[in-house]
Amino acid sequence: MREIPSHTPRVVLLDIEGTTLPVAFVHKVLFPYARQCLPTLLQQRATDPAVKEALAQTRQMAPGVDPLEQLERWMAEDAKVAPLKSLQGLCWEQGYRQGDLVAELYPDVVPCLRALKAAGLVLAVYSSGSEPAQKLIYGYTRQGDVTDLFSAFFDLRVGGKKEAASYRTILDETGWQAADVVFLSDVVAELDAAAQAGLQVCQIARPEDGTVAGTHHPVAVSLPDAARLFGLPTGLPAGQPGGLERGA
Numbered sequence: 001m002r003e004i005p006s007h008t009p010r011v012v013l014l015d016i017e018g019t020t021l022p023v024a025f026v027h028k029v030l031f032p033y034a035r036q037c038l039p040t041l042l043q044q045r046a047t048d049p050a051v052k053e054a055l056a057q058t059r060q061m062a063p064g065v066d067p068l069e070q071l072e073r074w075m076a077e078d079a080k081v082a083p084l085k086s087l088q089g090l091c092w093e094q095g096y097r098q099g100d101l102v103a104e105l106y107p108d109v110v111p112c113l114r115a116l117k118a119a120g121l122v123l124a125v126y127s128s129g130s131e132p133a134q135k136l137i138y139g140y141t142r143q144g145d146v147t148d149l150f151s152a153f154f155d156l157r158v159g160g161k162k163e164a165a166s167y168r169t170i171l172d173e174t175g176w177q178a179a180d181v182v183f184l185s186d187v188v189a190e191l192d193a194a195a196q197a198g199l200q201v202c203q204i205a206r207p208e209d210g211t212v213a214g215t216h217h218p219v220a221v222s223l224p225d226a227a228r229l230f231g232l233p234t235g236l237p238a239g240q241p242g243g244l245e246r247g248a
């Protein structure tokens with residue numbers, strides 16, 4: 001059964017893919033870019049400590065397998081593993097700096113996040129993408145560099161997003177009270193884990209992504225829709241609805 005939010009959040013913790021950024025941008029732009037770049041990156045930056053560390057982790061996780069072969073397998077599976085995420089981040093760094101990549105956030109995202117921050121809320125990111133990759137996405141958006149909206153960035157260092165322990169680690173590291181935090185994600189299993197750790201949660205089920213609304217968490221179709229559900233500013237002009245289809 002869906003619970004009606006009762007406590008106004010002080011912190012908004014945001015997933016990226018499917019929440020602030022279209023799934024298609026990740027799967028049709030970012031992932032193919034990294035897939036193409038990776039073999040060259042491994043050759044050209046073989047002595048880079050970040051590359052060496054990621055390759056060592058890959059060998060440790062898949063002993064006896066050629067690391068590039070393993071990384072390609074993980075990419076095919078969309079595996080959320082730290083060495084792959086770290087190397088993808090290095091590929092994307094080149095792409096953003098060269099002007100090949102610009103992050104196409106959903107248009108409601110920046111106005112809503114600005115309104116939330118102006119109202120005193122703390123904004124933070126939790127994504128499987130590496131922390132540097134998260135900062136690149138928000139550093140190179142169509143609207144410019146918006147990284148200053150966020151107070152903290154969490155990645156697989158704290159654990160996987162479907163594990164309740166990861167959210168407890170975030171709470172331990174920040175000192176946030178679980179009930180003060182609302183986690184927004186498109187993936188129900190991630191919301192289940194966050195709710196298990198005591199966070200408030202809301203599914204972002206964007207029609208553009210074809211996200212199927214779950215049955216036991218509040219559902220919103222956009223960030224302004226979620227903000228309104230929690231009694232927070234939306235960033236929309238007064239009177240503009242911004243999507244109210246959130247199920248029973």
Ligand SMILES: CSCCC(=O)C(=O)COP(=O)(O)O
Binds near residue numbers: 018080128161
């Ligand atoms: C932040 S980089 C692009 C996203 C990514 O690599 C990924 O695996 C998607 O992860 P999310 O946790 O944002 O769904």
Ligand SMILES: [Mg+2]
Binds near residue numbers: 019
């Ligand atoms: Mg997501």
